[in-house]
Amino acid sequence: MKQLIKNLKGDKVIWSFVALLALFSFMPVFSASSNLAYLGHGTGNTLGYLVKHLAHICIGFLIIYLVHKIPYHYFRGISKIALPVVWLLLAYTLVKGTVIAGANASRWIQIPFVGITFQTSTLASLVLFLYVARYLSKNRSEPIDFKASLKELWGPVFVTLAMILPANFSTTALIFSMVIMLVFVGKYPIKFTALIIGSAIVLFAFFILIAKAFPDSRFFSRVSTWGSRIENFTTDKPDEDDYQIEKAKIAIASGKIYGLGPGKSVQKNFLPQSSSDFIYAIIVEEYGLIGGLGVLGLYLLLFFRFVIASHKASTLFGKLVVVGLGFPMIFQAMINMAVAVELLPVTGQTLPLISSGGSSIWMTCFALGIIISVTKKEDEIIEEQKEAAKREEALQRVIDQQLASELEDVPEQDGDGNLEQTHSIEDKAANPMEAVFGK
Template structure:
């Protein structure tokens, strides 16, 4: 175990908080998956769901370990070449996407022969954040030309978002807002950011108007869902999402301070997405306000470590990629919690590292692997500087010792020794 921990390089704080979140996830997932175990006349045995989640977590940590050993600067070039692949997968999902586990908020792709469902929008977000960090770090030393940035930065961004938007508005909005934040931090001109945000809003309005004109088109089918969720959030009109929110609120109210205890949730039997979208409500019901605040604290501590890692990064790309991959992770967690307490309408965003679901966990682990890789490089540079300082100090001590020995030898020579020294005879000639 000590050898294994010794092989884990990078920020130990990030490793620790990620491990704590993953370990904590087993109990609520094991408890909340009971309703899934009964769906379709099942046996009610939740052990299979626990083992499946264990497999997702273990493979996720393997991903972190493998990715964090790859020099993070490699991802700078890889992101550019992965974008066409991302567009192809998103287009395929738009055409042949399927619904998995009742999660109708996003489209999935079934990978042939392996039986694994894959959500391409999460992979697209990962690639896009690295791509934006790459562009901002590349152009930092030169004044940004707006027209050129439209072609090199914003055109790939909007192509990706357009392919995600018809099936998943919340993910599109999350990605776009995080990219705007990243460009602001990366010193992209604010006036240009304003133009881009305004253009994005205008395009969204145009998309909604076109959906009104062609309501039967497949690609516009999710627009009605967006409208109903926003309308139901602002009114008292009953809806399926309202049903989930009501059950989540009952679960939160039942938990009170200390909770009902592990595995004793009642509302998990009524919440359709109790192990994914609404798992935070189950956590509070079983572990109380203390458990909910504990989970929130872990995410905030993880955010704090991301800020430190970004500050310590030795390259601009490293700083931006930590922000671009780390902040959306925490922001997604906050959205999930806000939905559970009805501060936001239902979005379908999972709780990173806690909610069940392989794609979400694995994409989060890839992002964490890259972030830890940045901190690993910083540690390596710091260690190299320390080793160089030690070598220089050792060399200086050796030189001082040689000089001291020479002085001692010269002081010990007698006049006769100096006169009889053959070398002196040569020098005198």
Template sequence: MKELVNNLKGDRVIWSFVALLALFSFMPVFSASSNLAYIGQGTGNTISYLLKHLAHIFIGLIIIYWVHKVPFHYYRGISLFALPVVWILLGYTLIKGTVIAGANASRWIQVPFIRISFQTSTLATIVLLIFVARYLSKKREEEISFQSSLRDLWLPVFVTLALILPANFSTTALIFSMILMLTFVGKYPIKYLSFIIGAGVAALLLFILLSKAFPDSHLFSRVSTWQSRIENFTSNKPGEDDYQIEKAKIAIASGGVYGLGPGKSVQKHFLPQSSSDFIYAIIVEEWGLIGGFGILALYLLLFFRFVIAAHKANSMFGKLLVVGLGFPMIFQAMINMAVAVELLPVTGQTLPLISSGGSSIWMSCIALGIIINVTKKEEEIAEENKEKAKRDAALKKLIDKQLAEEEEEDYDQRHDVGIDNETGNYSIEDQSKNPMNAVLNK
């Protein structure tokens, strides 16, 4: 265990916060999964959901470990090849996507043979933000023209967002806002950003107008849900989401300052998404305001470490990676908590590293692994390069030894049959060993 800890490179404070959030997540997930257990099994036994979450967290920590070993500049090229793959996956999700965990949107695809549901928009978020960071760092010393940026930057961005929008407006809005923030940090001309924002709003209005023209189309099935959520949030008109909000508010009010105690939540039996979208309400109900503010403080401290990591990064690409991958994680957490207390309309955003769900946890872990890689100190990188040089030297020595053995074996064979090592011909004194003599004698 000590050796494993010593192999962890990068910002140890980020490692600590990730470990704290992951460890804490077991208690609310174990408690809040009872609703799913009653619906799926009829028993209310949440042990299987706890073990499933344990597997997700364990795999996620392995992902962080292996990703933080890969030099972050490798992801420049990976994003170029990964983006077309993401488009294919998003298109397949729109056509063949499945609905899980009571959600009413097709955002997942089933991975063959291993029976795992995967939310493609989470992967698209990471790949797209890395792609944008790559473009901005590449163009840092050049004057960016609007026409070239439309082709090289914004066309891939809008294609990706257009494939996410029909099934997940909140994720689309979050990605678009994070890209705008990233381009601002990357010193993309502000005069161009105003046009991009206008184009984005116009594209959204066009999508809504098309949904009115083709109301029966599967592509526009979520527009009515967006509209009803906004209307319910801005008015006193009762709606479908009022049930979830009311139960979440009851859970928060019941928690008080100290909470009802771990596992003693009552509203977990009534909230449809108690282990994912509304897990923060269950946390406050069981752990009180102390637990609720404690989780909020952890995310804010993690955000502070991201700011420090971005400031200390040695390259512009590293700075943009930390901003592009770290800040959305914190904003997603803020959105999840704001929805639980009715500061925002209901969305499908989970609480990173705490809510149940495999793909959301794993994609957060990929982002954290890349960020931790950026935070490596120069001496840690030098140590890794030294270890790599030792491995390469040992491998070269092994190969040279193998080649020497093969040459020696070849020399022995040539000597046995009387072959001259310089000319390759049979020597006169060893002509009796020439295999051709046996043929001629016959």
């Protein structure tokens, strides 16, 4: 175990918080999967879901370990190459995306031969944030030209978002918000950013108009769902989403201060998506307000650690990578918790590292691996500086000892020979490297 810990480079605090969140996730997932275990005339045994979640977490930590070994600056070039590949995957997902429970939810693709579904938008967001960080960190001798940035920066951003939007509005809005935050941190001109935001609003309104004109098209089938969710959030009209929110609020109210206890949730048997989208409600029901605030505190501490890691990064690309990959993770957690307490409409965002799921956990771990790689590089620089300082200190001690011994050998009587000896010592003092190592 000690040897394994020694092999974990980078920020140990980030490692610790990630491990705590992952370890805590097992009890809520094990408990909240009961409704899934009963679906389709199941036996109600949740052990299989626990083992599946364990496999996802183990693979996730393996991803973190392998990725954190890669120097983070390699991802500058990888992002540019990977972006066209992501576009192909998103296009394929729109056309051939997996249908879940009979509904058109083209967000997943089936990986051949292994039977695993993969949400391509999670990979797209990661690659896009790296690409934006790469653009913003390029050395520029002249001010940013807006027309050039439209082609190099905003063109790829809008192409990616346009492929995600028809199936997943909440993810599109989250990615766009994080890109705006990233360009702000990267000192992209604010007046240009305002133009982009205005253009995005106009384009989205145009998309809605087209969706209204062609309501039967499968590419626009989710638009009515978005509208109904917003309407349900602002009115008292009964709907399936209202049912989810009501059950989530009952679960949170039942938890009170200390909770009902691990595995004793009642609403997990009635709340849809209790092990993923609404797992925070089950956490509060079983562990109370203390448990809910504890989870929130862990995410906030992880956020502050990301801020520190970004501040310590020696390169602009490293700073932007930590911001671009770390902050969306925390904001996604905040959105998930806000939905559970009805501060936001239902969005379908999972709780990172805690909710059950494969691709979401793996992409989160991939992002964490890159962030830790940034902190590992800074640790290596600090260690090199410490080693250099130790070598200089050791060399200076050897020089001082050699000069002291030479001074002790000086004869006390006066004469020509004494003058020669004095000159010899002065010569050695003038060239200490020769005094230690010889000519």
